[in-house]
Amino acid sequence: MSGPARPHAGEVLGRFVAESRWEEIAPALRHEAVRSLLNHLGCALGVAQDPAVTTALQVMAGFSGTPVATVVGQGRKLDPMSAAFVNCIAGNLLDYDDTHLRTVIHPAAPVAPPLLALAEQRGHSGAEVLHAFLLGMEVECRIGNAVSPGHYDRGWHITSTCGVFGAAAGCAKLLGLTAAQAWNALGIAASQSAGLVENLPSAAKNVGMGNAARHGLLAALLAGQGYEAAPAAIEGPLGWARAMGDAPQIEEITTGLGGRWEIARTTYKPYPAGIVFHAVIDACLQLRAELEVPPEAIATVTVAGDALLLARGDRVVRTARDARVSIHHSAALGFVRGKAGVAEFEMPAVLDPALAAFRARVVAELDASLPRGGARVTVRLSDGRERTALVLHARGSEARPLSDAELAEKFRDNAGLGGFAGRAGAALDALWALETAPDIRGLMALLG
Template structure:
């Protein structure tokens, strides 16, 4: 049977099971380490957040044998429970990685499952990195195959496609053959869920946490012989049609193994939705160029694509709203001249100066702009006008964060979480992960 007549899961199963670490190019291997570094830093930064400690409390009551580390908590749970809590932590501040075409955050549902399973079963660092790349590729390619209709219908694509990525990555760690890997991906299709409507609430966190543990569960069932329907993804009553439009099989198969979607992963300099980075950069640029106090600004117009407006044209009531708000992003750029973690917390939400400036911001649709771009126009009280367009914000593929910038971001997050004294050792262990015989020492540093 040729690949053109195979089912999507069958093609992906063959790809995952047949991949060789020796064939993975050095730049892609390094990108996997960058992703893990960014992921773990984000998780450490929220170690004291009630959303994380509450998740730990809930899962601890039902946990099996404590075999996997909960990042930043001094606690161990069973692998599925640890993966659940760690996935919540990584994604909590919208500070994690992003595959822009799909707006999937690849690491949050994937890396926690791999790290927990590897810690329990003693897999090497190289095995984790390899599984991360393969699971991330599955995640992003299935996302490509159902975008943009899937997200537009209200499915939270990080949670849904994340379950596929975690299933594929865990199947690789477990050494499953092509057929059982295929079944793991198919089993995940029955568990892939999460709603965009819930993004401003803690229910979003549960969706991301479930993606990690459900993907692992799918692989464990496949390991024991459970099977899924051949067309669980693209069939007439399969996952893709149930949650959107017909699946674009070509988006899954074309260039598989040579043109890596996970290699297009990006990292955020600001703890906000990726589509707001151009807004922040544009406002910072205009703040510097026009050189007037905020009270001299009468109106700010932010133009962008439909996703920017759908996600960000909102009233800001809490921290979650702030992280996905056009109005708050613009206010930070002009009022504070920065956009760090503290600038999206409740004191910033209730700051009278920021609230007053948010009321000056108007959002407009501009279909000519690509995803991730924004045009900001400032109208001054004296009638003057200034405008700038940002199509490649900081952190994008065109302007990627350097290793040094990712290390600085990690240290900042570690300090927020209370782990500044360990940050250098943690960073060193992550960069050396490929040579690690097992990941226990790294996880001990993160505990």
């Protein structure tokens, strides 16, 4: 006789979302939710004047409903779905946001904006927002685990495609949906999942990200009003996972749910570049300090890494988007400028003749023995000497996390870039105290 049928993935996740209690979540994990939200909002403030953000705002404003949700850094409000769309784009735009390394998902960007918009509209407390935020990010990362690495390898932009599930789960919690309704919200989200790796160097990436945020909110709202989805919309024979990849590893979604938290493995970036390039930058900065020679004395730089590093980063650099995912540009910054801040990945740096000349001396090679996120950099000087640096755990990684003080300094830097340096201190105070805030409207006023 066959045993009892295994519950559907969405059923398990829906029950997890509906039954989770904030008081049962460990203090360290609650604090991580604050760190993640702080990092996300700082990234959004930093690009407040970027045309990609202001254009999205202009387009969405023409169709916005009642303006009740703050658009970060813009001094105006839109309806919750439109605000979620624009704020998601802002949080993810510079590739400076948080990362779940195993899947390369940026967990906060699709999840925080719809939650903040809903909470501002409906008056939810800071703790309620942080709770829903944690759950949404956990759901997206677990679904991502279940389809990795084949999903991304096929060309699906996993932050967008899995982010819609995280947004739906988080919004389901904030709306107080039942387990069955949350299950349906995830199934509805499955039909709204999209985003292509091919489009990452273009503004089409921004659209996929923004849609993940607003479509997740839409899924939860529809489920709350009685809309239903197929029970196996995620893992069924013609469901999301098989349509967009291989057979899902369901145990990655369900095993240890509520006990082992994927979101506890979130990392935060010290550099506004793809996470797999951080080890390259660290290694080059290390070699620069050790060698103490001018860039002109370096004949070649060989960067070795895993297949993802080469697939993402062995590219010609023509735009700022290219620079943020370039092995060659990352190495050039380490040796020529000795720093890798936001300005070092903008167009003036792309066009800098010194950086362009150095990029031409950088060679990328595959070393499948290196872990994801690691890199080995070998420098050959004009006089024939060689020196190598191996970085297995980059600064900001799970093994070398950024401190609260470093995250706060990053927030201040980003606020300054966006023109909000004067409000950074008050916003930080509000964020660190968010768990005890009766609502989030004071915080959103500071961010607006």
